[in-house]
Amino acid sequence: MGKKYILGLRGRALRNAQIWAVILPAYILFGYNNAVAGPLLDLPSWVETFPRIDTVSEDLSDVQVTNNSRVQGTVVAMYTLGAFFGALSCIYIGDRLGRIRTIQTGAAVYVVGAVLQSSSYSLAQLIVGRLVSGFGFGALSATAPNWQSECSQAAHRGAAVLLESLFISSGLALSAWLNLGMSFTSGSVSWRFPLAFGIFWALIVIATVALLPESPRWLAKKGRYGEARQVLAALDGLPEDDPQVEADINEIQQSLRITGQGRFIDVFSNGELRLFNRTCLACGGQMFQQMCGINALAFYVTTIFHTYLGLSDVLARILGACVFSFQTLCSPIGVLTVDRFGRRKLMIVSAVGMGVCMAIVAGTSSASNNKSAVAAAGAFIFLFSLFFPTGFLGLTFLYASEISPLSHRVPITSMSTGTAWLFNFLVAEITPVGFATIGWKYYLVFMCINLFLIAPSVYLFWPETTGRHLEEVDQIFRDSNTIFDPPKMAKRLPTSSLADDEDHSTEKMSTERV
Secondary structure (H helix, E strand, O other): OOOOOOOOOOOOOHHHHHHHHHHHHHHHHHHHHHHHHHHHOEEEEEEEOHHHOOOOOOOHHHHHHHHHHHHHHHHHHHHHHHHHHHHHHHHHHHHHHHHHHHEEEEEEEHHHHHHHHHHOOHHHHHHHHHHHHHHHHHHHHHHHHHHHOOOHHHHHHHHHHHHHHHHHHHHHHHHHHHHHHHOOOOOOHHHHHHHHHHHHHHHHHHHHHHOOOOOHHHHHOOOOOHHHHHHHHHHHHOOOOOOHHHHHHHHHHHHHHOOOOHHHHHHHOOOOOOOOHHHHOOOOOOOOHHOOOOOOHHHHHHHHHHHHHOOOHHHHHHHHHHHHHHHHHHHHHHHHHHHHHHHHHHHHHHHHHHHHHHHHHHHHHOOOOHHHHHHHHHHHHHHHHHHHHHHOHHHHHHHHHHHHHHHHHHHHHHHHHHHHHHHHHHHHHHHHHHHHHHHHHHHHHHHHHHHHHHHHHHHHHHHOOOOHHHHHHHHHOOOOOOOHHHHHHHHHOOOOOOOOOOHHHHHHHHHOOO
């Protein structure tokens, strides 16, 4: 008799429990943290407690505003810098602790950081708190997509993992509306409560993930095939001796025979497995997610509406919350279409759409005294929030785990998630200075990145992975010789066509070691 999981659930009900009991609170927390700091920056109590990052007081000179904006950007970005190192820590701890314990550890560290932030009376404590909470959540964010994708069926993996985008958007909206409500309070509770509220979601993750199954692929990698068979049977709602369960186990074993157990250093060389190629694609996708311009909006949308489009403070906060609510409503578009139209098409269409939106926002923002232009700028900020979750919000996490072989999945996805946080840090750091120095022209930077870098790169280098087993994606890269080949190989390789030629497998293993 196999181990019983939460409420004795099996099959689809157990997979749904993974999503609603762990992934939902984890990714609401993801979005919540990304947006919680921005609206606090001009609160009277915040400015009084942290005068070194004050950019709104009327008695400040232009030089002071510029200097304080640099410090402000750094303080806000400390969370993402901590997350960068937290994600990279999974290279060492991810396969040692397993998916479940890594998620729990990351959430617990986040709680410590959130306590430090919400109890801050000095800038130094606030910085330390943001670093610690970021470190914890970075580890969680690097592990949760792996755990979910490794427990999902190939046919529905895209929709299941892309639900993350819906949850992240919900977190962004929750943060914006909570900050709006707290802005009407007086005293430090107006910013302490929002910084502490994330603890609620982290505690849910810690409690519920312990009641759910470990990744069967991680168990198999550790040689625990009996447990892996039990988990697969529970996730599929089948007996342990069912032929489908045995076929899945054999498929995982074959993948491990071909790719080996893996060393971290392997990801910096290609070989027949094209590990460096895969690492670059995984990291590149996450870089594109951050550099498309979303974080210039997520961190500073209230400031954009208030300071640069000239709207009142309350109206700016309401519109900021509405942007994220609209993004939440648009997120199901990606969930419902990713397994129908594929990863590549959604990314390309979204990149083009975001680039056009940024171009129009730039043009209309240059005439902030014109009410029609301001309205148009606001409308295209909303439209940007339609394209982003459709093609980039959750999809890049999914894609990174899909193209990574089991033997090297943890180091590759850890590096890719670290890349996301590193460029998140970069955007959060430079955005205040960018707006302060070049104003509306700052949007043109993101227009160029979307139209002339992201869209062409996805078309040329990113293979389609829709509907394929994670082990099957390995063959796409094993059959490729150059960085241009994977998209072509993905089109030629029939679905569910795994290579089983042992001589070929042995050759690939020996080549990888070279």
